[in-house]
Amino acid sequence: xxxxxxxxxxxxxxxxxxxxxxxxxxxxxxxxxxxxGTLVYDRDPREIHPPVIDPEKxxxxxxxxxxxxxxxxxxCPTCGTQIEAEYLPPGHPPTVDMxxxxxxxxxxxxxxxxxxEEIVNYGPGENAETDLSARFDSVSAHSHSHRTEGR
Amino acid sequence: MTLTxxxxxxxxxxxxxxxxxxxxxxxxxxxxxxxTTLFLGPDPAIMRHHEIMPRTAYxxxxxxxxxxxxxxxxxxxxxxxxxxxxxxMCESMGAAPGAKWADLSCAVYTAExxxxxxxxxxxxAFSSVLHHPIRYIMKNxxxxxxxxxxxxxxxxxxxxxxxxxxxxxxxMLVPVIRGGIIIAWVGxxxxxxxxxxxxxxxxxxxxxxxxxxxxxxxxxxxxxxxHLRRDLLTFLQHSTRDPKLMLADIKVxxxxxxxxxxxxxxxxxxxxQETFVASLRVTVEDVETEVxxxxxxxxxxxxxxxxxxxxTLKENILIKFACKITIKGERMIVxxxxxxxxxxxxxxxSPLASTKAFMVQAILSYWWxxxxxxxxxxxxIEVITExxxxxxxxxxxxxxxxxxxxxxxxxxxxxxxxxxxxxAPQKYSNVVAPWFNQINDFLWGGTTQxxxxxxxxxxDLNGMGGGAKAxxxxxxxxxxxxxxxxxxxxxxxxxxxxxxxxxxxxxLVRDNQGFGxxxxxxxxxxxxxxxxxxxxxxxxxxxxxxxxxxPGMFGGYGCPVYPLAMVKNVxxxxxxxxxxxxxxxxxxxxxxxxxxxxxxxxxxxxGLQFDVAKExxxxxxxxxxxxxxxxxxxxxxxxVVTDLELDRISAHTAxxxxxxxxxxxxxxxxxxxTAELRAQMRRDRISRGTPYKEFVQKFVQEEPPxxxxxxxxxxxxxxxxxxxxxxxxxxxxxxxGKLAELPLIMIxxxxxxxxxxxxxxxxxxxxxxxxxxxxxS
Numbered sequence: 001x002x003x004x005x006x007x008x009x010x011x012x013x014x015x016x017x018x019x020x021x022x023x024x025x026x027x028x029x030x031x032x033x034x035x036x037g038t039l040v041y042d043r044d045p046r047e048i049h050p051p052v053i054d055p056e057k058x059x060x061x062x063x064x065x066x067x068x069x070x071x072x073x074x075x076c077p078t079c080g081t082q083i084e085a086e087y088l089p090p091g092h093p094p095t096v097d098m099x100x101x102x103x104x105x106x107x108x109x110x111x112x113x114x115x116x117e118e119i120v121n122y123g124p125g126e127n128a129e130t131d132l133s134a135r136f137d138s139v140s141a142h143s144h145s146h147r148t149e150g151r
Numbered sequence: 152m153t154l155t156x157x158x159x160x161x162x163x164x165x166x167x168x169x170x171x172x173x174x175x176x177x178x179x180x181x182x183x184x185x186x187t188t189l190f191l192g193p194d195p196a197i198m199r200h201h202e203i204m205p206r207t208a209y210x211x212x213x214x215x216x217x218x219x220x221x222x223x224x225x226x227x228x229x230x231x232x233x234x235x236x237x238x239x240m241c242e243s244m245g246a247a248p249g250a251k252w253a254d255l256s257c258a259v260y261t262a263e264x265x266x267x268x269x270x271x272x273x274x275x276a277f278s279s280v281l282h283h284p285i286r287y288i289m290k291n292x293x294x295x296x297x298x299x300x301x302x303x304x305x306x307x308x309x310x311x312x313x314x315x316x317x318x319x320x321x322x323m324l325v326p327v328i329r330g331g332i333i334i335a336w337v338g339x340x341x342x343x344x345x346x347x348x349x350x351x352x353x354x355x356x357x358x359x360x361x362x363x364x365x366x367x368x369x370x371x372x373x374x375x376x377x378h379l380r381r382d383l384l385t386f387l388q389h390s391t392r393d394p395k396l397m398l399a400d401i402k403v404x405x406x407x408x409x410x411x412x413x414x415x416x417x418x419x420x421x422x423x424q425e426t427f428v429a430s431l432r433v434t435v436e437d438v439e440t441e442v443x444x445x446x447x448x449x450x451x452x453x454x455x456x457x458x459x460x461x462x463t464l465k466e467n468i469l470i471k472f473a474c475k476i477t478i479k480g481e482r483m484i485v486x487x488x489x490x491x492x493x494x495x496x497x498x499x500x501s502p503l504a505s506t507k508a509f510m511v512q513a514i515l516s517y518w519w520x521x522x523x524x525x526x527x528x529x530x531x532i533e534v535i536t537e538x539x540x541x542x543x544x545x546x547x548x549x550x551x552x553x554x555x556x557x558x559x560x561x562x563x564x565x566x567x568x569x570x571x572x573x574x575a576p577q578k579y580s581n582v583v584a585p586w587f588n589q590i591n592d593f594l595w596g597g598t599t600q601x602x603x604x605x606x607x608x609x610x611d612l613n614g615m616g617g618g619a620k621a622x623x624x625x626x627x628x629x630x631x632x633x634x635x636x637x638x639x640x641x642x643x644x645x646x647x648x649x650x651x652x653x654x655x656x657x658x659l660v661r662d663n664q665g666f667g668x669x670x671x672x673x674x675x676x677x678x679x680x681x682x683x684x685x686x687x688x689x690x691x692x693x694x695x696x697x698x699x700x701x702p703g704m705f706g707g708y709g710c711p712v713y714p715l716a717m718v719k720n721v722x723x724x725x726x727x728x729x730x731x732x733x734x735x736x737x738x739x740x741x742x743x744x745x746x747x748x749x750x751x752x753x754x755x756x757x758g759l760q761f762d763v764a765k766e767x768x769x770x771x772x773x774x775x776x777x778x779x780x781x782x783x784x785x786x787x788x789x790x791v792v793t794d795l796e797l798d799r800i801s802a803h804t805a806x807x808x809x810x811x812x813x814x815x816x817x818x819x820x821x822x823x824x825t826a827e828l829r830a831q832m833r834r835d836r837i838s839r840g841t842p843y844k845e846f847v848q849k850f851v852q853e854e855p856p857x858x859x860x861x862x863x864x865x866x867x868x869x870x871x872x873x874x875x876x877x878x879x880x881x882x883x884x885x886x887x888g889k890l891a892e893l894p895l896i897m898i899x900x901x902x903x904x905x906x907x908x909x910x911x912x913x914x915x916x917x918x919x920x921x922x923x924x925x926x927x928s
Contacts (some may be wrong), residue, residue: 039840049711080833091852094867100452115554123581
């Protein structure tokens with residue numbers, strides 16, 4: 001049984017592994033921190049948020065100050081999907097943002113009886129209905145690492 | 152400060168057993184304390200608890216007579232109608248700018264103060280914090296011979312230490328009494344603005360002591376048996392800058408509450424007093440029960456969401472708002488351990504009750520908006536925090552701009568919920584990225600063109616950008632986090648009452664987005680200049696000029712940061728009169744081209760204390776954007792070029808951020824080249840990314856960079872130990888320890904520090920050039 005946990009991650013309850021929903025990359029023990037299986041890049045925030053007013057003239061420009069703020073980008077090592085982007089002070093340990101009780105997760109879904117990949121959606125409303133089954137099921141093994149945008 | 156005997160704990164934790172009191176001695180101490188209470192300040196027994204009260208004997212009796220769910224539902228609907236009607240009365244008749252734009256709410260409470268139902272529109276947090284003052288009134292004034300509670304009485308308060316979102320709000324709380332028994336309360340609260348603080352407008356970023364925060368009204372009986380007390384009213388009017396506002400809105404709230412009471416009276420006549428009381432109580436309990444059930448639907452585990460705030464509103468620092476949310480069965484524990492200490496001479500601290508009020512805002516607006524808006528929604532949720540953090544400020548900390556901390560309480564819950572609820576089989580709200588969470592707005596004060604003294608704010612604070620949803624872009628300038636259906640006002644109407652023009656208003660700023668598969672809602676820029684006034688000034692009260700206020704979700708990016716830009720020493724009205732083409736104003740053009748000769752062009756962080764605005768001087772800010780959702784390389788290329796065509800994003804962003812290739816002029820997407828570019832960008836990520844463990848070894852440091860004035864835990868493994876910056880001597884020093892062990896944190900005046908540096912530089916230059924100057928002190 002596979003449970004969609006975020007836009008790009010699922011937990012395989014049979015193997016107890018964090019899995020990339022896009023390409024099936026294995027990020028590690030589902031009882032642990034999925035970030036340990038990612039590639040990380042320390043992004044200068046000025047590259048993401050460009051200045052609107054001239055940084056040569058002004059200290060405050062719409063761009064974050066890189067001595068205060070860094071953006072850590074977490075990538076899937078196989079498909080290159082950006083799974084998370086975390087804003088942190090320079091040198092601050094990355095946040096362990098999710099730790100799940102896998103036994104409880106299994107019990108709850110077993111009690112529910114349904115297939116999480118068919119049941120989980122984005123919430124109420126017709127436009128929030130979506131297919132959150134693993135994307136890698138619908139593409140060949142060959143193309144896993146070459147998936148492009150969209151679904 | 153409160154000296155209540157039920158809170159008194161004998162000396163303990165001390166080896167000197169001789170200090171322990173005997174029972175007899177303890178009785179003497181208790182008696183002494185009872186008889187010599189100096190004054191009844193905020194009561195920790197009330198203020199530190201948000202759980203619903205146990206059923207009273209009378210409520211038990213009422214419920215025991217039987218509950219008809221359909222009848223209770225009818226009563227709820229009638230109350231909802233009455234509350235919405237009262238809300239509209241306040242909105243239509245209120246003198247406060249905030250009232251006109253929906254920054255208010257009305258509510259019905261149980262006898263013990265639990266919120267049973269709020270108006271559907273308005274600010275949930277306003278009313279959801281008022282169980283504290285009701286409990287204070289019931290505990291202290293009900294049996295107090297000099298006060299008492301009688302039919303027709305109404306109580307006023309504004310001090311958030313007694314339970315209020317912040318001190319700019321003012322309440323009217325009225326008991327429902329039948330047969331001499333208090334069976335319920337009704338109330339109205341409005342963001343009034345002006346409150347006599349050290350700066351106009353009621354939200355002083357310059358406040359350095361609690362006495363700078365303005366009016367400190369504990370619950371007082373302003374209305375006695377239906378009559379507004381002239382002596383107290385005069386005191387309140389005399390204590391603030393806008394006596395007309397004070398008078399008008401107390402009357403507006405009295406009228407609105409009277410309208411709710413009319414419905415309550417009719418309801419009680421129709422269904423009977425006992426059924427009415429039972430329905431209030433059952434609603435509160437039902438909500439609590441339902442919340443427990445919904446918590447149990449969420450996966451067990453822990454979600455951590457830390458925030459870093461970059462300003463005291465006087466200087467740039469970095470202070471952490473830590474939050475770990477743990478779900479275990481029906482239990483949810485919100486743990487704020489690791490949050491930075493209070494800063495005793497800065498305005499950003501929040502009382503715990505105000506921080507919790509914004510947690511309720513997140514729960515009832517963004518988690519479970521279908522629930523009746525009741526105290527029961529927060530009641531089952533446990534909150535771990537320690538007094539004297541900046542999210543749980545002590546009595547002696549200024550709280551004039553407490554929204555800096557309390558809004559972070561909102562963001563902690565709102566943002567974390569996307570992860571908490573993503574895998575849940577049943578959802579009651581959509582998966583959404585973080586909402587913008589700052590008050591990017593102008594506060595103002597002075598003398599109007601009509602000769603009146605005023606102090607208040609623009610409605611633009613209500614134009615926060617919405618977070619992106621998992622399936623669509625966030626909405627631009629849609630609503631403040633605290634009020635789903637607030638208005639950003641009619642500037643032309645405002646200009647009849649206040650002496651400034653918004654020369655630029657509601658124009659979106661290019662690239663002011665949280666980028667993502669779906670982008671956050673955008674914010675717009677505002678440019679103001681005073682005109683036709685003998686004295687006027689502006690303020691801004693926002694952090695997030697160096698560190699983004701909100702991140703994105705699941706790979707999406709957060710908002711940019713926001714500067715305050717000013718052009719002093721110009722009169723834009725004269726300039727435009729001479730050359731109308733100069734009316735082509737935008738922050739980007741004005742600041743980059745510096746077109747006005749002699750102008751002093753400045754940018755700064757968004758904590759501007761009251762700044763005298765001479766006629767025609769320009770003040771410019773931008774409203775904030777919501778967080779983006781998902782990987783930017785998954786954004787539909789057609790959405791990217793649409794944003795490009797509308798000048799919402801730059802060509803640089805479209806190509807380097809979103810990886811889209813298009814035909815200039817026609818904006819036709821080159822699909823194949825786009826796919827190739829994006830594939831290459833993914834390969835580039837893989838190429839530049841470092842395996843996590845290796846990255847952590849390289850990136851993570853033992854403590855913050857030495858030059859950063861940091862407050863809070865570092866990492867999350869040892870949240871009890873905090874780092875802080877302490878100015879014990881001339882230079883700041885880094886201190887570490889548990890919250891209770893840290894020295895009191897006060898920050899020196901930045902102007903004094905600047906003068907010190909400049910004087911040192913002068914001496915250095917004098918020495919360098921051999922100039923002999925006698926310095927006398």
